[in-house]
Amino acid sequence: MAWNPEIGNCDCIKPMVMNPTTNKCECPGGGVWNDTTRRCDCINGRIWDARLNKCVCPGGKLWNDSLNVCVCPEGELWSDNLNKCIPIINADVEAYFPANVEKKEIRVNSSNYSLQLPLLPWVFFQEGTEDIPSRYIHFDSLGLVSSFNEKSTVKPGNSMSSYYQILNIVGNRLKMNPSAVITLVGYETFGGEQGYKSLTKARIERIKEYLIKVWNVTNQIDSRIDRLPEDVQKLKDPEQMALYRRIEIVPNEYSLNITKPVEYVDTSKVFDPPGIQFYLNSSKKVEVTDWNLKVSQGMTTIFDTSGNTRHPASVGLNFTTLKAPLNHDIKQLDYNFYVKYVDGRDSKSKTKSIPFVWMTDRDKLEQNINDTMTSEYRILLPISKTLEITPSLQQHLNNIKFDRERSFVSITVYSNWSSEEGINRQQTLENARIIARFLNSTKSLRQDKDYLNYDGTPPPRYEEKELPEDKYFQNRAEIIVKTRLK
Numbered sequence: 001m002a003w004n005p006e007i008g009n010c011d012c013i014k015p016m017v018m019n020p021t022t023n024k025c026e027c028p029g030g031g032v033w034n035d036t037t038r039r040c041d042c043i044n045g046r047i048w049d050a051r052l053n054k055c056v057c058p059g060g061k062l063w064n065d066s067l068n069v070c071v072c073p074e075g076e077l078w079s080d081n082l083n084k085c086i087p088i089i090n091a092d093v094e095a096y097f098p099a100n101v102e103k104k105e106i107r108v109n110s111s112n113y114s115l116q117l118p119l120l121p122w123v124f125f126q127e128g129t130e131d132i133p134s135r136y137i138h139f140d141s142l143g144l145v146s147s148f149n150e151k152s153t154v155k156p157g158n159s160m161s162s163y164y165q166i167l168n169i170v171g172n173r174l175k176m177n178p179s180a181v182i183t184l185v186g187y188e189t190f191g192g193e194q195g196y197k198s199l200t201k202a203r204i205e206r207i208k209e210y211l212i213k214v215w216n217v218t219n220q221i222d223s224r225i226d227r228l229p230e231d232v233q234k235l236k237d238p239e240q241m242a243l244y245r246r247i248e249i250v251p252n253e254y255s256l257n258i259t260k261p262v263e264y265v266d267t268s269k270v271f272d273p274p275g276i277q278f279y280l281n282s283s284k285k286v287e288v289t290d291w292n293l294k295v296s297q298g299m300t301t302i303f304d305t306s307g308n309t310r311h312p313a314s315v316g317l318n319f320t321t322l323k324a325p326l327n328h329d330i331k332q333l334d335y336n337f338y339v340k341y342v343d344g345r346d347s348k349s350k351t352k353s354i355p356f357v358w359m360t361d362r363d364k365l366e367q368n369i370n371d372t373m374t375s376e377y378r379i380l381l382p383i384s385k386t387l388e389i390t391p392s393l394q395q396h397l398n399n400i401k402f403d404r405e406r407s408f409v410s411i412t413v414y415s416n417w418s419s420e421e422g423i424n425r426q427q428t429l430e431n432a433r434i435i436a437r438f439l440n441s442t443k444s445l446r447q448d449k450d451y452l453n454y455d456g457t458p459p460p461r462y463e464e465k466e467l468p469e470d471k472y473f474q475n476r477a478e479i480i481v482k483t484r485l486k
Contacts, residue, residue, distance in 0.1 A: 015040055015053055028054035043082045045048065045070040075285065087285035091347040093293065093337035096277045100424055105441030106333060107272040107357035114375045116261040117154055117162050119169065121249035123207060124468045132204035137165050139214050154264035157475050159378055162262045170249055171215030172244050173258045180255035184208060184223040185248040190241060200225050203247050242468045256392050271319040280337055280468040287342040295335045299314055325413055328358030377400065377479040380472050387431035389438055400479060411436060415475045432477050
């Protein structure tokens with residue numbers, strides 16, 4: 001202490017102050033008096049603040065009594081470059097499963113599904129013209145021919161999806177089978193076309209010309225013109241006339257595969273769980289300018305979402321809307337989260353993984369897990385006529401695969417023939433029974449009491465107005481085979 005004439009008493013040497021507890025002069029803010037320099041020195045990382053006249057923690061640090069040192073507030077760290085505490089910007093992400101999911105993994109239960117769509121090997125023409133209607137798809141470039149795949153024409157919900165590719169399907173099959181031969185069959189002109197004897201021949205030539213020019217099947221096509229059935233000639237019914245204004249594509253007995261059904265095989269997938277949530281976390285003290293959440297399988301990105309403002313607290317992933325199909329051979333999904341801040345800094349989370357299990361039909365058999373495979377076969381039925389088991393139809397029916405003990409077979413028939421609806425309905429049901437009897441005789445079909453159903457609802461049409469082919473695709477049988485795996 002020293003004499004202070006201003007107060008007429010002894011006083012602490014500035015900047016020391018009296019500590020009333022110890023009754024001693026001490027440096028404020030935890031400083032230590034230096035006799036050499038005659039000033040207070042700050043220790044433990046504190047610095048002298050002349051404005052406050054004491055030692056303080058620098059750059060936003062706080063004094064920690066238990067540690068006896070200056071520390072940055074929670075959620076911040078010290079920057080030597082900026083000489084101050086700055087917010088921690090580490091990005092983090094965590095996948096959360098629904099509460100009812102016991103095992104934290106993505107499980108895919110896959111089952112094979114096959115569909116055979118019938119080909120109606122007829123091309124219908126408008127009255128008075130030889131031009132092939134535009135609804136029948138024409139190829140005008142070699143690129144379309146070289147890349148054609150008949151399976152890509154199938155739309156499972158539409159029985160007619162492959163029909164309008166009939167010329168290309170037949171052309172492609174002829175090209176792949178050089179020994180196959182077809183006959184283009186037309187009928188004598190009648191009604192408003194009567195007297196134009198060359199019209200049927202011209203229609204045949206148009207189809208032949210297309211197949212030769214586009215598909216290069218020069219020596220595989222014969223032709224003939226048949227007389228109209230007598231009942232059609234007598235009735236002179238406009239609807240019947242429209243049905244016979246056609247050119248039929250008829251394969252010889254050694255070429256039945258040319259008009260066989262189009263087969264489509266797909267794999268149905270059920271995800272368990274169907275989706276998960278990703279909870280996102282980053283510094284709330286710094287403005288976010290960009291962020292990105294990415295989920296990958298191997299080198300393939302299956303989910304990717306981003307933004308240029310503050311990210312949401314969580315993001316949902318639905319496995320039915322992925323950017324790319326999943327690979328059943330890669331047993332995990334990887335995910336990470338990236339954030340960029342307004343101050344230029346960025347942060348990427350550690351990449352984390354989710355186990356991924358894909359159960360195929362073979363896996364289920366090996367693990368004794370029960371499930372069902374489904375196959376569907378569609379057959380066009382004659383209108384108000386008894387079904388004849390032709391060689392072509394017999395080949396189709398023989399391709400139907402089922403197991404007497406493990407398969408349930410259902411046959412659903414459809415019909416829509418307004419002028420003879422009641423008669424046609426009964427005939428359609430009888431035709432379905434003919435199919436069932438054939439399957440029973442060749443494959444021992446169990447005829448469960450509810451195997452046969454009738455549904456009069458017609459399928460969607462290609463156009464608003466009814467076309468001749470609509471009647472045949474509306475008059476059909478759908479044979480569905482569900483087979484247990486064990």
